[in-house]
Amino acid sequence: MRTFTTRAHGMHLRASDFGGHVLSWIARGREQLFCVPTERMAPGVAIRGGIPVIFPQFATRGSGQRHGFARLLGWEPGMLDAPGTRSFALVDSAATRRAWPHGFRLGLEARLAPDRLTVSLEVRNTGSDPFSCTLALHTYLQVEDAAKARLEGLQDHAYMDATRDDAQGSDPGPVTFEREIDRLYPGATQPLRLAEESQLREIRMTGFRDVVAWNPGPSKASAIPELEPGDHRRFVCVEAACAATPLLLSPGERWRGSQEIVLLEPPGNPVA
Numbered sequence: 001m002r003t004f005t006t007r008a009h010g011m012h013l014r015a016s017d018f019g020g021h022v023l024s025w026i027a028r029g030r031e032q033l034f035c036v037p038t039e040r041m042a043p044g045v046a047i048r049g050g051i052p053v054i055f056p057q058f059a060t061r062g063s064g065q066r067h068g069f070a071r072l073l074g075w076e077p078g079m080l081d082a083p084g085t086r087s088f089a090l091v092d093s094a095a096t097r098r099a100w101p102h103g104f105r106l107g108l109e110a111r112l113a114p115d116r117l118t119v120s121l122e123v124r125n126t127g128s129d130p131f132s133c134t135l136a137l138h139t140y141l142q143v144e145d146a147a148k149a150r151l152e153g154l155q156d157h158a159y160m161d162a163t164r165d166d167a168q169g170s171d172p173g174p175v176t177f178e179r180e181i182d183r184l185y186p187g188a189t190q191p192l193r194l195a196e197e198s199q200l201r202e203i204r205m206t207g208f209r210d211v212v213a214w215n216p217g218p219s220k221a222s223a224i225p226e227l228e229p230g231d232h233r234r235f236v237c238v239e240a241a242c243a244a245t246p247l248l249l250s251p252g253e254r255w256r257g258s259q260e261i262v263l264l265e266p267p268g269n270p271v272a
């Protein structure tokens with residue numbers, strides 16, 4: 001695994017060619033993404049934290065590998081990235097075709113702009129047959145205390161609850177992360193806000209159709225070997241996804257989506 005860094009607008013970004021994975025984004029003097037330290041990463045094992053790229057299968061929605069293979073492969077780093085940008089590409093190989101018999105090119109670009117990180121994912125069908133896939137940017141946002149974080153913008157939006165066999169539900173209040181949560185919100189394309197006492201972030205998506213809100217809670221977290229006790233309270237996952245309905249791409253067709261995380265001023269903390 002090789003890591004690549006870039007700085008712009010007083011911010012710092014670090015990414016890895018393993019998984020085409022954004023590992024760290026430091027802005028306003030604090031780490032915005034949760035990620036386990038390098039010593040808790042094992043070769044060939046998905047990195048726990050940062051922004052894993054999920055492709056060509058979201059979770060267990062298909063007969064392939066859980067969350068796909070893109071997060072487990074070495075990507076090609078971009079050679080001509082401008083300052084503040086890091087990009088990676090992954091194309092099909094004999095190994096990917098054994099798992100999923102299609103020609104594809106994935107492109108990932110992470111770009112810093114004042115007070116924001118924009119991560120774009122592009123999928124191209126380079127084969128001669130149509131294919132369908134599900135995918136996501138599985139963003140781990142670092143929080144001071146997941147039990148106190150509030151995700152706003154999904155009020156009354158129907159969701160499928162993966163902790164209850166995808167039972168349908170909806171909630172009149174903000175999404176909270178006090179216990180295990182694993183919800184897929186189909187068609188949730190509106191901007192969301194992640195509110196904490198000391199920080200307010202807006203999460204905007206283009207191209208992606210669904211949002212997933214996930215935190216393993218204490219019991220499931222204890223079964224994740226890379227996490228230390230209490231780590232589950234240090235992140236909430238707000239994932240930009242196309243998961244409820246697969247994307248269908250014809251030969252030569254391209255899909256592009258982005259997730260943008262914008263740092264806003266929390267209420268009561270106006271810019272001087």
Ligand SMILES: O=P(O)(O)OC[C@H]1O[C@@H](O)[C@H](O)[C@@H](O)[C@@H]1O
Binds near residue numbers: 046059066067138
């Ligand atoms: O442990 P993994 O494979 O990284 O998956 C983490 C979680 O990822 C989320 O996207 C899924 O909705 C959860 O069901 C899953 O547990």
